[in-house]
Amino acid sequence: MMLTRAIPLWIAVIGGMVMLVSAFLKPIEGLGENFADAFNVIAAIASVLGAGSLLKSNLSSISRRDAGWGYAVLVLFTFIITLVFGLAKIGVHPSHDFPTAAFSGKQETPDTPFGWLYEYAMVPLTSTMFALLAFYVASAAFRAFRAKNLEAGLLLGTAFIVLLGRTFAGVVLTGWLPEWASGLRLENLSVYIMQVFNTAGNRAIIIGIALGVAATSLRILLGVDRSWMGGGGQS
Amino acid sequence: MNMVDRLNALDRRWVFLLMGLAVAVPILWIGITGNTFPETPTPAAAAVFKAVEDQPEGTRVLVAFDYDPASAGELQPMATALLHQCAQRKLKIVCIALWPLGGNMAQQTIAEVIRADYPAMREGEDFVNLGYQAGNEGVMKVVLTDFKKAFPVDARGQATADLPILQGVQTVKDFPLLLNVSAGYPGSKEWVQYVVSASEGKVKMVAGCTGVQSPQMYPYFPGQLAGILGAIKGAAEYESLVNQSIGGDVAPKYREAQRRMAPQLFGHLLMVALIVAGNTLFFMGRKGARA
Amino acid sequence: MRNVRRNFRSPWWWLAIAIGCAVGLILQTRRAHAADGVEAAAAAPAAESHQGIFNENRLPLLTWIIGIGAATTYFVARSRRGKPPTIRRIAALEAVNEAIGRATEMGRPVLFIPGVQDMDNIQTVAGITMLGRVARTAAEYDAVVEAPTCRSLVMEAAREAVQASCLAAGRPDAYQPDRINYITDEQFGYVAYVGGKMMREKPATCFYMGCFFAESLIFSETGNSIGAIQIAGTAESSQLPFFVAACDYTLIGEEFFAASAYLSGEPDQLGTLQGQDAGKLAVLAFIVIGTVVATVASLAPSAAWLGDFSALLQKAMGG
Numbered sequence: 001m002m003l004t005r006a007i008p009l010w011i012a013v014i015g016g017m018v019m020l021v022s023a024f025l026k027p028i029e030g031l032g033e034n035f036a037d038a039f040n041v042i043a044a045i046a047s048v049l050g051a052g053s054l055l056k057s058n059l060s061s062i063s064r065r066d067a068g069w070g071y072a073v074l075v076l077f078t079f080i081i082t083l084v085f086g087l088a089k090i091g092v093h094p095s096h097d098f099p100t101a102a103f104s105g106k107q108e109t110p111d112t113p114f115g116w117l118y119e120y121a122m123v124p125l126t127s128t129m130f131a132l133l134a135f136y137v138a139s140a141a142f143r144a145f146r147a148k149n150l151e152a153g154l155l156l157g158t159a160f161i162v163l164l165g166r167t168f169a170g171v172v173l174t175g176w177l178p179e180w181a182s183g184l185r186l187e188n189l190s191v192y193i194m195q196v197f198n199t200a201g202n203r204a205i206i207i208g209i210a211l212g213v214a215a216t217s218l219r220i221l222l223g224v225d226r227s228w229m230g231g232g233g234q235s
Numbered sequence: 236m237n238m239v240d241r242l243n244a245l246d247r248r249w250v251f252l253l254m255g256l257a258v259a260v261p262i263l264w265i266g267i268t269g270n271t272f273p274e275t276p277t278p279a280a281a282a283v284f285k286a287v288e289d290q291p292e293g294t295r296v297l298v299a300f301d302y303d304p305a306s307a308g309e310l311q312p313m314a315t316a317l318l319h320q321c322a323q324r325k326l327k328i329v330c331i332a333l334w335p336l337g338g339n340m341a342q343q344t345i346a347e348v349i350r351a352d353y354p355a356m357r358e359g360e361d362f363v364n365l366g367y368q369a370g371n372e373g374v375m376k377v378v379l380t381d382f383k384k385a386f387p388v389d390a391r392g393q394a395t396a397d398l399p400i401l402q403g404v405q406t407v408k409d410f411p412l413l414l415n416v417s418a419g420y421p422g423s424k425e426w427v428q429y430v431v432s433a434s435e436g437k438v439k440m441v442a443g444c445t446g447v448q449s450p451q452m453y454p455y456f457p458g459q460l461a462g463i464l465g466a467i468k469g470a471a472e473y474e475s476l477v478n479q480s481i482g483g484d485v486a487p488k489y490r491e492a493q494r495r496m497a498p499q500l501f502g503h504l505l506m507v508a509l510i511v512a513g514n515t516l517f518f519m520g521r522k523g524a525r526a
Numbered sequence: 527m528r529n530v531r532r533n534f535r536s537p538w539w540w541l542a543i544a545i546g547c548a549v550g551l552i553l554q555t556r557r558a559h560a561a562d563g564v565e566a567a568a569a570a571p572a573a574e575s576h577q578g579i580f581n582e583n584r585l586p587l588l589t590w591i592i593g594i595g596a597a598t599t600y601f602v603a604r605s606r607r608g609k610p611p612t613i614r615r616i617a618a619l620e621a622v623n624e625a626i627g628r629a630t631e632m633g634r635p636v637l638f639i640p641g642v643q644d645m646d647n648i649q650t651v652a653g654i655t656m657l658g659r660v661a662r663t664a665a666e667y668d669a670v671v672e673a674p675t676c677r678s679l680v681m682e683a684a685r686e687a688v689q690a691s692c693l694a695a696g697r698p699d700a701y702q703p704d705r706i707n708y709i710t711d712e713q714f715g716y717v718a719y720v721g722g723k724m725m726r727e728k729p730a731t732c733f734y735m736g737c738f739f740a741e742s743l744i745f746s747e748t749g750n751s752i753g754a755i756q757i758a759g760t761a762e763s764s765q766l767p768f769f770v771a772a773c774d775y776t777l778i779g780e781e782f783f784a785a786s787a788y789l790s791g792e793p794d795q796l797g798t799l800q801g802q803d804a805g806k807l808a809v810l811a812f813i814v815i816g817t818v819v820a821t822v823a824s825l826a827p828s829a830a831w832l833g834d835f836s837a838l839l840q841k842a843m844g845g
Contacts, residue, residue, distance in 0.1 A: 026578075026581055029380070029581075036376075043677070046679045046682060047711075049708075050678025050708035051678075053678070053708045054707070056704075057707045068726055095391070095392065097392070104392075106390075106391075126712070126715075127308060129714035130305040130740060134254055135255070138251070138509060139251065140747055141506050141513065142245075142247075142509040143247070144771045145771065147514050147517075163503045163506055164504075164507065166499070167496065168496065168500050171273075171275070191278070194449070198450045198453060202453070202763055205779050206763060207806070207809055208806065211594070211780060212780030212802060213783065214805065215594075215783065215798045215801060215802035216786075218801075225790075225795055225798075227659065227687075229690060420643070447765075450764065
């Protein structure tokens with residue numbers, strides 16, 4: 001009980017309080033950064049656990065012949081290839097500054113196998129996944145953007161102004177307006193909406209979020225809320 | 236099943252196909268003709284241009300590459316244009332990254348702009364890539380007190396204490412201008428919160444961010460942020476300003492954002508059409524249900 | 527001994543310990559600085575030696591922290607005296623039990639995504655807290671919870687939370703560590719895995735609780751296409767529109783952080799929500815006063831005291 005409940009709580013409270021106090025007291029300013037660095041070290045060590053879990057779950061999937069086990073083979077294959085090429089610096093030429101040192105070169109340069117994996121596998125794949133957003137937003141627009149009430153109607157009207165104002169269509173549709181009415185041009189209207197209405201709404205949400213973060217942090221630091229340790233957290 | 240119900244139950248793959256065509260056809264058209272739409276810069280984009288233009292020759296500027304290849308479609312043209320203007324103004328460029336792949340993006344942009352078009356600029360003296368540093372906003376807090384402690388070596392492995400470009404640099408406040416290209420966390424918001432707010436006005440910042448992030452950044456303009464490039468539209472406006480100021484023949488790599496405005500136009504028109512169609516079907520369905 | 531154990535549970539006890547540790551650290555640091563003495567004075571810029579140990583630029587921030595802390599403490603004490611606040615109904619949280627029940631009836635799993643950031647992000651901590659509560663309800667209802675994670679530490683924290691929840695529900699056999707696994711740190715690699723998992727296994731209920739970026743729309747649209755009931759919660763204001771458009775229920779910003787307190791129903795935690803609201807009222811007051819003063823100052827530029835007052839208000843807000 002002591003190991004699983006009290007000690008994590010002590011660590012959270014002491015670490016949190018030190019980081020809070022270090023923001024205000026100059027002599028211990030670095031101490032807060034040390035705690036943040038300690039987190040980075042722990043996260044780096046934990047990545048070994050993550051890799052172990054990845055290997056275990058994919059190997060189990062292959063041995064049980066679960067649905068889609070072929071993907072598990074692909075995951076393991078690419079994981080091992082990337083790990084080996086990255087750690088062993090296979091095909092990496094030594095750095096110009098240290099030509100006799102075997103591992104002095106950088107494996108991220110494009111002419112290395114690791115760089116090739118980055119340039120021709122990683123970059124296209126991540127770009128492709130990000131590009132999916134354009135398709136999904138179109139299907140969401142068709143399915144979900146309905147003017148069910150006045151507020152929704154106003155929102156859609158604003159969406160039209162911003163969508164058209166951020167393209168050449170805005171210039172074509174309202175560019176003919178005279179100078180005294182230039183504020184009604186779609187491109188200027190969209191800037192006005194972003195700078196006034198959107199800013200006001202965002203500030204309100206950000207203030208609420210900031211207070212929510214403060215209250216949640218206070219609950220955790222004071223030990224009032226211990227549900228992050230699991231079990232329903234009794235204070 | 237009548238027409239309204241059939242359209243309401245339309246397989247979303249038809250919508251995907253329409254979006255694919257709306258984006259692909261303009262790209263092909265621009266590739267063949269080379270034409271782009273004219274751009275009228277908004278005040279936020281013009282402010283970014285002015286912030287860089289106002290820096291005297293030889294000023295040291297910090298460029299933070301906080302994005303990865305996934306967002307490169309939207310942010311790479313911004314980064315290219317920013318480095319292009321800085322190189323053309325003969326500013327001393329220090330590149331850093333707080334995203335793991337940001338260092339690679341910095342390297343790629345340097346190769347595309349500086350090594351290709353400004354070969355007289357010397358690495359270590361006129362520009363340097365300090366690479367990626369782990370720690371997110373922890374790095375930002377450290378650069379406020381000791382810049383070289385946060386970046387002890389550059390991307391080549393050379394000690395930053397020995398680099399001529401960083402002579403006299405103690406903290407991030409020794410950089411009058413910070414240019415940040417950001418796709419999320421850590422990014423522009425964190426730079427504003429941890430560096431600009433704490434620098435007591437010594438560090439001016441301009442930010443280039445994705446369209447999704449830009450609503451979060453507008454509250455900071457023109458206070459904490461001297462300028463914003465919001466999404467590919469902001470990039471296109473800024474690019475046109477930079478190209479106009481430099482003049483002459485503009486290489487295609489410096490017109491990438493403007494080239495992407497045509498697919499954006501047709502994509503947005505399709506979105507408007509889909510919203511109108513969806514609402515039409517909704518109201519027709521509601522009318523049918525009442526009848 | 528009984529008194530010590532009772533104190534151990536009190537938040538005041540922990541506060542006292544933490545303050546004591548902080549004071550001890552400060553004294554220790556000062557002693558170390560005094561021992562280094564000459565070197566420290568030579569190395570530090572001259573201006574800093576006259577500024578003392580307190581960072582005066584952050585005084586407004588400290589005032590706000592003390593103010594909100596004091597308000598929270600007052601309302602917690604008030605709740606303990608038998609006057610807990612009334613919290614408005616939050617539809618997303620009321621729907622949690624119904625959503626898990628649906629998964630049990632359909633014999634399909636519950637998918638829980640605790641965001642794409644690490645444990646140093648407060649949203650991830652709030653997400654893990656929600657996971658604990660969802661896991662407890664799922665254990666009681668005999669539903670399976672799957673939680674693929676984007677960070678190794680989050681995987682470990684999630685496993686601990688789920689295990690403790692299953693134990694608390696009296697169902698230790700319900701805990702299956704293999705269902706909470708690490709995928710990859712790479713954002714879109716994780717998205718690709720989760721999207722594929724959703725299409726293959728078709729979970730009946732999807733929870734998205736944590737910090738999300740571009741993947742929010744991909745998750746919610748995929749969940750929509752498989753007919754899952756979706757409950758989302760995030761403090762990323764840029765992603766809220768996507769969740770609101772595509773999910774059945776969304777916890778917006780502070781509602782997400784209030785979720786743990788809301789579901790627990792404990793007076794202490796509900797009291798902190800009131801403290802949060804007190805802070806909001808204070809900010810609202812400053813906004814109204816500041817707006818009126820700035821407007822009047824711009825209309826009457828000759829009234830210099832208005833400009834000074836406006837500057838003072840700005841400083842009080844940390845500007």
